[in-house]
Amino acid sequence: MIEIKNLCKSFSVEDGTVEALKNVNLTIEDGDIYGIIGMSGAGKSTLVRCINMLERPTEGDVLINGQSMTELSQKELRAIRRNITMIFQGFNLLMQRTCLKNICFPLELAGVKKAEAKKRALELLEIVGLPDKANAYPAQLSGGQQQRIAIARALATNPKVLLCDEATSALDPKTTHSILELIREINKKLGITVIVITHQMSVVEEICNRVAILDNGEVAEQGEVSEIFSNPKSSAAKRLVFPDGSDMIADKDENQLCMRVVFNGAEAAGSPLIAKMAIEKQIETNILAASTKTIGGKVYGNMMLSVASDREQFETAMDYLRSVPDVIVEEVAKNV
């Protein structure tokens, strides 16, 4: 279990200090694939670097299975970093070493015997699906292949936690998908806790079970992915879940009343709700935007509806939709 407690980090710059993290509290359970999502500059990378102390927090602490990371000596810290490994956006492989030697690298640092390290590296090449690339140099590989080698390298020391810092941001969608599949597999088969830093909602949707939304150095919202997707509460979460939402609202007519309808699960999404409402209540609605997503095998949909300017009708429509199971309805004000 990883507990992040009252974590603050500030950097001193020329004109004063910048607070990159403000009192962050998170708990990550063993076996989680935990997403930390936010816009650029939200403090995600700083947060992940505070977990393995690549950045020293200004205040607060990180506890890993009860062990405080800030209290460790440099030597102890180096030893514990073998249990919390990391992959990066830029892969960061040693360009002058073959793939096999890259995977052997952390073992070499740990003082593992050469023959043993090589054996382990070959196993890992198998796991990441590149057994034929042992003697290739990183420059000869595609981005996705390089990230696979980086994953193999991160797994070499049998870590308990894998930190992924924008690990798929430099990859195309198809490769991203295959890398995420690999990470999921590693999480399931090897029981490694994974922390995924990303700015892409699609990444969180695809593999995370829990998520924290970081906004301007603060945790805006955290919880189960399905919960946050179906019912985002903070404005930062809404911006991420409905990236087009705010623009659309800005366009709308002053007098128009809008609501957001979220279908939570396949049952509701499968029935012709809006048509039924039009027939049963004679309320005409206009669909401004709609989308559906599959998260963890369940279908989630969200829809932005506008109703004619009559307040009474609007309330009736809201009540009608609320009565359907697994549907969440909320009025959307301007400037959400």
Added chain:
Amino acid sequence: MFENLFSSEEFIEAVEILKTEFLLATWETIYVTILATAFAIIIGLPLGVLLVAGDKNGVLPLPKGFMNGLGVVINLLRSIPFLILMIMVFPLTRLLVGTAVGTVASIVPLVIAAFPFVARLAESSLREVNPNIIEAAQSMGASPFQIIVKVMLPESVPSLISNATIAITTILGYSAMSGIIGGGGLGKIAINYGYYRYKYLVMVAAVILLILLVQIFQSAGTRLAVRSDKRLRGK
């Protein structure tokens, strides 16, 4: 100056000198250059590492005063003209080789002049290493010493070779000057015959040989640098 350059007596005489003296002189130039470069690298490379690793953002930050002092000493040595430096290090040369003149003695001032230069070249090579790769090594639990030995140096090998080539060709040029203090080699021949005895043909031949040597060192170094760089291998 050059009017009698191609007169037949001049030519015959020059060929005679070429035959008797050039083989030894070329050999002297080569070994002085290589030895001086080797010593300059032995002293300069660790200093280059120190300049990068000891930086406040480096892997092993050292006290600011020490780093500033190191920088000043290196700059100071680099700003003394080689001709003056040769004379200034006489006492040190005597201490190390027993004499201040001669071919072997000329290696000492060459090393003193070249190691600060080599330190700066090594510094620039090591600074080229992607800081993200160093961060990755730190995230895997590498100690500062491991980062220097297993990441910074191996990752900058191609650049270090290119810069060693620059060092060796520069030292070759300096070694030609050491004829002044009795150092052997092509420089001595050019000065003794060309400058003191007006045998310009001999001087020109010595210069051509020096140019050839620079060309050989440079192209060998460039090739080695390219061949050693695993980033340039196509897919």
